[in-house]
Amino acid sequence: MPDTTPHARPRVNTREPFPALPRPSAPAHVITSDAEAIEIAQALAARFAAGAAERDREGWLPIEEIDAYSQSGLWAINVPRAYGGAGVSYATLAEVIATLAAADSSIAQITQNHLTILAHIDLDGSEAQKRELFGLALAGHRFGNAFSELHSKNVASFETRFVEDGDDVIVNGEKFYTTGALLAHYVPIVAVGEAGQGALVFADRAAPGLTVINDWSGFGQRTTASGTTKIVNVRVPKSRVVPIAAFERPTAAGAISQIIQAAIDGGIARGALAETIAFVRERSRPWIDSGKDKASEDPFTIALVGRLVLNQHAADALLERAGRLIDAAVAEPTEHNVNAATLAVSEAKVLTTEAALDAASRLFELAGTRATLLSHNLDRYWRNARTHTLHDPVRWKFFHLGNHALNGVNAPRHPWN
Structure with a gap:
């Protein structure tokens, strides 16, 4: 296992293959509620x-x-x-x-x-x-991912292929944005079989021919290690090939994927807002025209913080509502229930995106110039928000919401919606 002592911890963006980590030495705790x-x-x-x-x-x-x-x-x-x-x-x-x-x-x-x-x-x-x-x-075993491909014509186009060979399949391809693969124990690879059927192929992280490269260089979400996975004649038992059929019928699969994305953005907004409040209370100076002794007494600062709090509460409420509608769609996956969950998650995704970007930007406006010092590293909130919210464009969330309201057209079913 790589040395994780201070000042010798493995770093991102080394452009070197990263060895598989050991399996858990003891079973994980099992949560019951x-x-x-x-x-x-x-x-x-x-x-x-x-x-x-x-x-x-x-x-x-x-x-x-x-x-x-x-x-x-x-x-x-x-x-x-x-x-x-x-x-x-x-x-x-x-x-x-x-x-x-x-x-x-x-x-x-x-x-x-x-x-x-x-x-x-x-x-x-x-x-x-x-x-x-x-x-x-x-x-306690972790599943990474090898889904997206850097040079395909769109996110749903896959050139990674698998062919059958006795009791196994053999997979070949290359993936990028493989968040989680670096530190995983198994890497589910999205690949297309000889008959054109997509599948999740669960490869052992230490399988010969599977190379995960630590080359993620995005300015945000820096330590996700969302880099390259190369797949060269990787052999996987057929028993670990799970077909991808959830989008061929009404299921909550897309909404489940999306609510996790929205929750990350909502969490970034929470973190940025908490940092803003703490910094204004403890470090910022009041503006000279306010006549106040503390930055936290500045009426314009108070009003803007109130707006951020309101936005956060609205985003949290829509996130919770979307989760409940997903529960209903999982329990009874009708076209109506699945579409209701999808649209609810779209609403949550819009608000969590806006809350994250606004809170991360307002942090500096309200906290002042000293908040930009590198020692605080507060810009990570904006970098992380801007990077992660690009995962799936919210402009299309508005379209699907409006198209359903005006024309009764249900949102399409896929992993990004």
């Missing part, structure tokens, strides 16, 4: 917040933090109760992710594909696959 999930998330968030600015500034990979996170049981909270999980509400799952993202949005993002994959296993996996893969997640 929504309340326990939120309680554990709050405790971990306090721990992760302490080093978030330094990790971002120095480019340190959060290896120890991710180990603690997955061992806490939070990586298995949407495993259904029938398979030993807590099966928490998606409103709870969103709150867990937002809580962690407020502390360190990179750590929260590393989880996003794992949790989405668990939902896909439930929708498309066989009973044997559910027992095996849910069991791995409950034990």
Whole structure:
């Protein structure tokens, strides 16, 4: 395992292959309720917040933090109760992710594909696959991702292929934006079979031919290690090939993927707002024309903070509502329920995006010039918000909301909606 002592921690953007991490040496904790999930998330968030600015500034990979996170049981909270999980509400799952993202949005993002994959296993996996893969997640194994391709014509075009070879399949391709793959134990690869059917192919992270390169160079979400995964003749048992069929029928798959994205943005907004309030109270000076002794007494500052608080509460409320509608769509996946969940998540995504970008920008306007000092590294909130909110464009959320309201057209079903 790489040395994770201070000043020798593995860094992002080294452009070097990164070796697979060891499997968990002990089973993870198994969470049994929504309340326990939120309680554990709050405790971990306090721990992760302490080093978030330094990790971002120095480019340190959060290896120890991710180990603690997955061992806490939070990586298995949407495993259904029938398979030993807590099966928490998606409103709870969103709150867990937002809580962690407020502390360190990179750590929260590393989880996003794992949790989405668990939902896909439930929708498309066989009973044997559910027992095996849910069991791995409950034990603390992490699923990364190898979905997007850098040079394809759009996000839904995949050139990665697999062919059958006896009891195995052989996969070839190259992926980018592979958040979570670097620190995963298994890497689900989106690949297309000989008959044109897409599938998730669960490769062992240490499989020969699977190379994860630590070359993510985005200015935000710096420690997600969302770089390149090269797949050269990677052999995977057929038993770990899960077809992707959830979008061929009404399911909540897309809404589940999207609510995690929205929760990360909502968490960034929370973190930026908390930093603004703390900085104005403790460090900022009042403007000379205010006649006040403290920056926190400046009436214009007070009013703008009030606006940020209102925006945050609105975003949180829509996020919680979207989670409840996803729960209804999971329980009864009718066209109506799935579309209601999709549109509700679209609304939440719009508001969490706006709240994150506004709070991260207003932080400097309200806190003042001293907030821009590199020692504080407060610009990470804006960099992280601007980077993560690009995942799927909110301009299309407005379109789908309006098209349904005006013309009765349901939103399309895919992983980005």
